[in-house]
Amino acid sequence: MTTTADLWFHYGRIRAERDRAVPDTFRWSWTQDSGPGPEVLGDLGGRVIGDLGAGAARHAAHLATHHETGRVIAVDASPAQYAMATDLYGHLAPRLRLVRSDVVEHLHTMVGAYDVLYSVFGALDFTQPRKLLPAVCAALRPGGRLVFSTLAHYLSGAPGQPDVTAADVPARTPDGKATTMRRWVLQEHVWTKLLDEAGFTGISTDVLPLTGDVPRAADTLLVTAFRQAP
Template sequence: MNTPVEAWERYAAKASTRRAVNAAGASTWLNWTQHPDHGPDESILGEVRDKRVIELGCGAGANLAHLATLGAHCVGVDIVPGRVATATQTWGHLPNLEFVAADALEHLAAHPGHYDIVYSIFGAVWFTPPDTLLPLAWAALVPGGLLAFSHLPASGPPRADRVITKYDLTIDEWTATLSAHGFGRTTCEIIASPEAAADRRGTLLVRARRAS
């Protein structure tokens, strides 16, 4: 059977290794878009030092590792054990950083009121029904906690005939759906692609706070 885990394992096998340093010469960094050295950095999360942070769909762990170097207490969850093994091997030496092979929904359900920040970069928020994920994300956050995520802008309704379904809602749809599940202070924006990029679709970036 072609399961989501198997599909993600095939995707991971084709993934390229992240550069050792970025254009600025940094060995760790956070990038919200599909373009290297482009778009906002971790500052949109606010102060992360001493915050409890989880990344849903952490992949090889590079983005989360950067937050750990800034003093955050970090957990990365990914459904593919091989990705978690790679992340642990690469970044496991950093303090306050743990990678877990698990379903994002199950992990959130097991940690009510635990996280200050829940985020996803082209990760689990994009591939999970919002009406299923958002209540669990809300419950896993402390009051006033931040949910942030990015994915490609909406390209059409979800395709139920696929093993992996993308829930790339529009800005209006995300705003309404987040509000319906107890989130407020929502900001949504499309980050334009670099002019020289072959992929000009841009990136949707969303931030919302759990209401107290």
């Protein structure tokens, strides 16, 4: 049997050792220090909300703690990220539910169940969009909302892809070996077309410019779309 190395083993590990707090704020931007917040998700009162590629679930923990949500479900495929989220925020159950799963598999079990789905540089960036976006659409109730932040261009400054092509970007195995993983960095019009094809409407995009002089950083593309009501 071959097991796939967890390429998210190192992500957020140092922060988790020193910062266990539920964040006071929720940001979409790459640097997490400015720009719009959870208001972009619309009315959260009593809503069923899912975080796709939640990592340590800091955004989901914020929503479950600081907003009158119904249920927040934080989904991540990485065993390391799921373990980190459980350690940091497992105590927020049942308002926050942590799920270790590939998001596409999870969404197939949740048809029509979600009011809101979102991703902050999460699964939307790392999953074949033609497979993921139809599953996202089907998991939303009609009129339900998807919001995600993704790279507006490559970290090198090069523009995103003009078609649905992934790039191999640097990653590290748990034992520190250099490898790559697939990342979809797409131009705005490519996302818009993919969302339209997957059954979304009311699609809007916004570029949040990078603030400050930060190495290996980028502008953020913030995308909102709604599942078509019948």
